[in-house]
Amino acid sequence: MGNSSSMLTQYDIEEVQEHCNHAFSQQEILSLYNRFCQLDKNSGGFVSADEFMSVPEFAVNPLAQRLLRMLDGLNFKEFVAFLSAFSPRTTRHQKIEFIFKVYDSDCNGKVTFDDILCILRDLSGSFMSEQQRQKVLMHVFQEAGYTPDSSLVFSDFMKIFGNSELKMEVEVPID
Incomplete structure (x- = not known):
């Protein structure tokens, strides 16, 4: 999966949806991909701990260091799977x-x-x-x-x- 929304194919979107148990709609996955690309400042296809810490709401979270253990180095599919815990569609x-x-x-x-x-x-x-x-x-x-x-x-x-x-x-x- 590339680093711009135009490079996210329908197949990619469906694969991500399947990976996160359909916790997000296709529209939401596209939005999450745009956010992922913004976080992935070096365009490496992974988001580092430092890149996550650039999000002010994340940086002030008292559990940020624990969450970083789970987040550091995630690719887009893993990023969406992580966020799926916060979806209203998740069990x-x-x-x-x-x-x-x-x-x-x-x-x-x-x-x-x-x-x-x-x-x-x-x-x-x-x-x-x-x-x-x-x-x-x-x-x-x-x-x-x-x-x-x-x-x-x-x-x-x-x-x-x-x-x-x-x-x-x-x-x-x-x-």
């Missing part, structure tokens, strides 16, 4: 799978108390002390029936988040 299961990947910092298929504590630290900053964070997280773990020694796998996340309302949607502007 709850897919959204929870995305959240799990954000929390699983070492990519071992398990989320520990310390992994969640790190996220809480990123999100709360100086608004909470380390002791307050640990106390809150300990309470949440106990309420969910886990101990601080527990390692949560994806099915645990499904159980915890399965009935929660997940507000993970971003509107893709159509150019």
Whole structure:
């Protein structure tokens, strides 16, 4: 897939749609491609961490460093697959799978108390002390029936988040 919208063929669009489980319409994929090309400043076909950090909304996100681990070096098809977690057409299961990947910092298929504590630290900053964070997280773990020694796998996340309302949607502007 080239670096201008005129180089994105109908076949490419359909292939990307299939890859992201039809989370985006063809129009949205074209808009995402234009945005991808704007981010890909060196026209290499991949977006680097530095290029992502050039987006002000991304740069101020407290989870930016964790997300960069998932984003650095993505080609267009992978970029759209990543963004598909934020589509209103994506299932709850897919959204929870995305959240799990954000929390699983070492990519071992398990989320520990310390992994969640790190996220809480990123999100709360100086608004909470380390002791307050640990106390809150300990309470949440106990309420969910886990101990601080527990390692949560994806099915645990499904159980915890399965009935929660997940507000993970971003509107893709159509150019």
